[in-house]
Amino acid sequence: MTDAQPLSFFARLGLAFSVLGDGRLAARLQALRNGAAPVEAVAPAATPAPVTPPAPAPAAVRATANVDAALQLLAALQREARFVDFLQEDIAAYSDAEVGGAARMLHGGARKVLQESFDLEPVRTESEGSRLTLPAGFDASAVRLTGNVVGQAPFTGTLQHKGWRATAVRLPALTEGHDARVIAAAEVEL
Template sequence: MNTPAHPSFLSRMAIAIGSFFAILGNGRLAADIQRLRAGEALAADVAPPAPQAVRVEVPVETIVEKIVEVRVEVPVEKVVEKRVDVATDTAALQLLGLLQREARLVDFLQEDVAPYSDAEIGAAARVVHEGCRKVLREHFTIEAVRPEGEGSHVTLPVGFDATAVRLTGNVLGQAPFTGQLTHRGWKATAVRLPQLTDPRAAAVLAQAEVEL
């Protein structure tokens, strides 16, 4: 900052005379001159105060992390197990084929046994019986319907299984029934027929044989 040059004597004389009349007419100026004479520094000589840091609080929006669950459906290929059910007539033919193979049952039933003696028929029946018994044991689990021995007296309660027990004789009224067990009955609890590679082949109960 440049310091102004000091005025000359005449200039100071002019300033003093002008200031005299100015002080008389301006009370504020007189007060300023009085403070100056008392040793207070002029405002121009006082260094301006250092700027102070002003803290300005600016509202800041709070960022909230929000987790949004989005349901995404992923197409899943549905695997359908293909099951080949054997038709009822095919299963019957398959069983008949087994009885023919093991017991020659079809041969026996198709044969006219009238010309044969009882002994001959009995001998053939023994072979058929043995083969049929083998088929039942290998491919079925057979159990008695009633556990009691034949000839025992049994009581059938209300709601008994009419598909498993057949009433004979003089049937009157409603259950419970009490009677004599004349036959225990049989039921198959498991079936183990061989798996067919060609269901159409089940119709061939016995192949024709050609000897060369």
């Protein structure tokens, strides 16, 4: 067996998010880590054609999006976490430790903005990893089905992520003449 090339930071980060979102993948990686032989995926003999879950009723189309609110949130993330600076920076030349230090600062500031601006609650209250059954007519805008979706509800599966729902939003009112498009003012030291 040949040694694989090391993955870049972002490739590892993407893999980490894949493992967090897919319990089966996490179990297979854990088995590999514990020295078990890799399990090859076996295609089922015959599978019925996938059926798309019921689509939610189309939401009323809003005349315009509230761009100012999005810009306010982006400005708050920049002010507290230097979010835009972090994402605009080419971090390929930095070590994982340096990126990790920056991510810790970004996390603290972004978390502060999130807590000051929103009240959040999980969409589902069951523990992640628990089995649950979704009845016919479940809210397809609040629950996304993944995996082998076949047939009609009720669907029984494993909760991979609880989801999040905003129960309150607190963004300050804009003052007259404020240009929300300026996310962070340029700084000139005299």
